[in-house]
Amino acid sequence: MDSKHHQCQSPHQVLVIKPPPAFVVHEQYISNKFQILKAYYSPLPTQDFLRANPQSVKVVLCSGVTPITAEVLRDLPALELVVTTSTGVNHVDMVECRNRGIRVTNVRDVFSDDVADVAVGLLIEVMRRISHDRFVRCGHLLGSMLGGKRIGIVGLGNIGSKVATRLQAMGCIVSYTSRQKKHTTPLTYYPTVLKLASNSDALVLCCALTKDTCHMINNKVMTDLGKNGVIVNVARGAVIDEVELVRHLVEGEIGGAGLDVYENEPNVPKELFGLDNVVVLPHSGACTKECFQDAARLVVGNLEAFFANKPLITPVSNDF
Amino acid sequence: MDSKHHQCQSPHQVLVIKPPPAFVVHEQYISNKFQILKAYYSPLPTQDFLRANPQSVKVVLCSGVTPITAEVLRDLPALELVVTTSTGVNHVDMVECRNRGIRVTNVRDVFSDDVADVAVGLLIEVMRRISHDRFVRCGHLLGSMLGGKRIGIVGLGNIGSKVATRLQAMGCIVSYTSRQKKHTTPLTYYPTVLKLASNSDALVLCCALTKDTCHMINNKVMTDLGKNGVIVNVARGAVIDEVELVRHLVEGEIGGAGLDVYENEPNVPKELFGLDNVVVLPHSGACTKECFQDAARLVVGNLEAFFANKPLITPVSNDF
Numbered sequence: 001m002d003s004k005h006h007q008c009q010s011p012h013q014v015l016v017i018k019p020p021p022a023f024v025v026h027e028q029y030i031s032n033k034f035q036i037l038k039a040y041y042s043p044l045p046t047q048d049f050l051r052a053n054p055q056s057v058k059v060v061l062c063s064g065v066t067p068i069t070a071e072v073l074r075d076l077p078a079l080e081l082v083v084t085t086s087t088g089v090n091h092v093d094m095v096e097c098r099n100r101g102i103r104v105t106n107v108r109d110v111f112s113d114d115v116a117d118v119a120v121g122l123l124i125e126v127m128r129r130i131s132h133d134r135f136v137r138c139g140h141l142l143g144s145m146l147g148g149k150r151i152g153i154v155g156l157g158n159i160g161s162k163v164a165t166r167l168q169a170m171g172c173i174v175s176y177t178s179r180q181k182k183h184t185t186p187l188t189y190y191p192t193v194l195k196l197a198s199n200s201d202a203l204v205l206c207c208a209l210t211k212d213t214c215h216m217i218n219n220k221v222m223t224d225l226g227k228n229g230v231i232v233n234v235a236r237g238a239v240i241d242e243v244e245l246v247r248h249l250v251e252g253e254i255g256g257a258g259l260d261v262y263e264n265e266p267n268v269p270k271e272l273f274g275l276d277n278v279v280v281l282p283h284s285g286a287c288t289k290e291c292f293q294d295a296a297r298l299v300v301g302n303l304e305a306f307f308a309n310k311p312l313i314t315p316v317s318n319d320f
Numbered sequence: 321m322d323s324k325h326h327q328c329q330s331p332h333q334v335l336v337i338k339p340p341p342a343f344v345v346h347e348q349y350i351s352n353k354f355q356i357l358k359a360y361y362s363p364l365p366t367q368d369f370l371r372a373n374p375q376s377v378k379v380v381l382c383s384g385v386t387p388i389t390a391e392v393l394r395d396l397p398a399l400e401l402v403v404t405t406s407t408g409v410n411h412v413d414m415v416e417c418r419n420r421g422i423r424v425t426n427v428r429d430v431f432s433d434d435v436a437d438v439a440v441g442l443l444i445e446v447m448r449r450i451s452h453d454r455f456v457r458c459g460h461l462l463g464s465m466l467g468g469k470r471i472g473i474v475g476l477g478n479i480g481s482k483v484a485t486r487l488q489a490m491g492c493i494v495s496y497t498s499r500q501k502k503h504t505t506p507l508t509y510y511p512t513v514l515k516l517a518s519n520s521d522a523l524v525l526c527c528a529l530t531k532d533t534c535h536m537i538n539n540k541v542m543t544d545l546g547k548n549g550v551i552v553n554v555a556r557g558a559v560i561d562e563v564e565l566v567r568h569l570v571e572g573e574i575g576g577a578g579l580d581v582y583e584n585e586p587n588v589p590k591e592l593f594g595l596d597n598v599v600v601l602p603h604s605g606a607c608t609k610e611c612f613q614d615a616a617r618l619v620v621g622n623l624e625a626f627f628a629n630k631p632l633i634t635p636v637s638n639d640f
Contacts, residue, residue, distance in 0.1 A: 022462060025462075113465065113466070113467040113490070113491055114448075114465055114466075114467075116490075117444055117448065117465075117466050117467075117490055118444070118448060118450070120440070120444065120490075121441060121444035121445060121448065121450055124437055124438070124440065124441035124444070125441060125445075125450075128434075128437065128438060128441065128604075128607075128608065129604075129607075130438070130441055130445075130601060130604070142342060142345075142607050142608055142609045142612060143604075143607060143608050143609075144608055144609060144610065145433065145434055145437075145608040145609070145610040145611060146433070146434075146437050147433040147434075147437075148610075165489050166486070166489045166490055168489070169485045169486045169488070169489035170433070170436075170437055170440075170486055171433055281450060284448075284449075284450070284463075287448075287449075287462050287463060288448065288462055288463050288464055288465040289462045289463075289464060289465070290464070290465040290468075291465060292462060
């Protein structure tokens with residue numbers, strides 16, 4: 001399989017510093033059309049590999065596991081395109097890209113349904129204590145009903161809206177906060193996450209990670225959410241102050257958490273593994289065959305468009 | 321606490337052979353109003369206890385863990401009322417009750433939302449392989465997307481309808497089978513479970529256990545569901561031929577299962593514990609504080625109505 005990849009004589013080089021999740025799927029789509037430069041097969045440290053290799057590489061394929069920092073960009077003087085296999089671009093230095101005129105593509109919202117499903121699954125598991133039940137047959141361990149509960153969604157974008165639809169079908173009372181009130185939804189809007197937390201039994205985090213949302217879920221928000229409050233995070237780990245989250249969970253200051261993302265992935269704070277009211281997943285919100293195939297089609301479409309000097313399929317706006 | 325219960329001098333006796341799940345909740349509501357005869361505190365076998373104790377007991381409080389068989393009924397010659405803390409009455413010999421003129425009450429549909437939520441949680445867990453992810457950090461383990469999947473609901477009653485609403489919100493294509501086509505829903509109807517299985521990626525079992533549904537999910541149905549098919553059971557264990565289910569799962573002849581109920585509860589076939597594509601719960605579909613409180617209110621309401629010679633609140637029709 002691999003010798004075949006190396007034999008591809010396409011003049012179109014695509015640099016991969018570390019393989020994105022399920023890169024095996026992407027590889028099936030791109031290995032015959034493009035020459036993949038695999039930095040991760042080199043014994044050299046990344047920086048040395050970049051400096052020792054063709055300075056002519058125009059495209060890098062990346063994901064959340066490979067931050068495209070200003071330093072990496074400095075070592076790629078001919079770079080014109082960053083293709084990320086994710087929806088979020090928080091791992092790409094967008095300011096530096098804009099300054100250099102480097103374009104960025106993502107995979108649009110292909111993962112939204114899957115991530116929304118996992119958010120709902122985590123909420124059911126934590127509130128109904130399903131994960132605990134699996135191991136301990138205990139007739140007296142009662143979870144909480146979801147129907148009638150007030151669920152606050154942080155970030156009513158694509159994923160947040162899909163989570164709202166699902167939870168409304170379960171009889172939950174859904175409200176939200178976001179940068180601005182959305183006039184397309186009748187859901188109750190709270191202008192701040194603090195107000196949302198005070199009025200919610202659980203928070204589901206679905207926002208992008210930005211300067212403004214980093215550590216947005218802090219000590220004060222958790223205190224206002226209260227001792228029975230549940231937090232589900234399918235956004236990015238750093239949206240929560242993780243040290244404070246662990247402390248609140250260990251000390252019983254909040255009711256529980258369902259987490260798919262962490263501040264320093266792939267590390268999961270070890271204190272969380274011992275807690276009955278916590279369900280941890282390894283950032284697998286988007287891990288379905290169907291999603292990865294959709295994403296791979298967008299990745300290859302963007303690469304083909306780039307090398308053919310055609311408009312990119314899913315360019316990320318870089319005007320901020 | 322217990323001495324208080326024993327001190328209740330009410331002339332109204334309620335026999336409890338084994339405590340129903342979360343009886344601690346029911347007890348709070350009934351212990352001050354009725355004298356609870358606890359057969360399970362006696363060292364005698366049940367039959368001996370019944371024969372040694374007041375033959376005047378008019379009311380028995382039960383649940384799925386205490387079958388009220390013809391034998392039990394024979395030992396209770398003065399019995400007038402069976403109060404079950406469940407929705408289902410498959411553990412009560414309804415024919416014998418009818419013959420004897422013994423009335424039966426259940427707790428109506430108080431558990432429907434909770435059971436529907438657990439059905440959805442199990443489906444997400446099995447199809448998305450969340451339970452596996454929790455333990456094994458494996459980037460290549462891809463679950464299946466729920467959106468667009470054909471989900472067949474067996475039994476479109478209260479719970480089945482609520483499951484349908486939830487799955488439609490997730491983008492699933494929902495169809496069903498039941499004794500008769502329902503004219504109140506636009507969902508596709510299949511007249512047999514075999515036809516439903518052939519046209520579904522997953523089956524969710526929500527029907528009552530009756531003579532007709534016992535072992536309805538047999539070898540043939542599982543074969544028609546196919547190697548990638550998933551079965552979720554929140555109905556009753558005996559709706560599935562459990563020996564066949566275990567064989568199909570162990571041999572990879574179906575894709576996976578999420579089970580809350582078993583043929584011989586509380587026993588769970590031990591082969592299931594080792595399988596990555598199986599999630600087992602200990603019949604906890606209805607285990608929320610809110611539900612048990614609602615159920616307890618109905619139980620006490622029926623007991624009060626009975627002893628006051630008023631109409632029962634939630635009598636079960638016994639015309640079949």
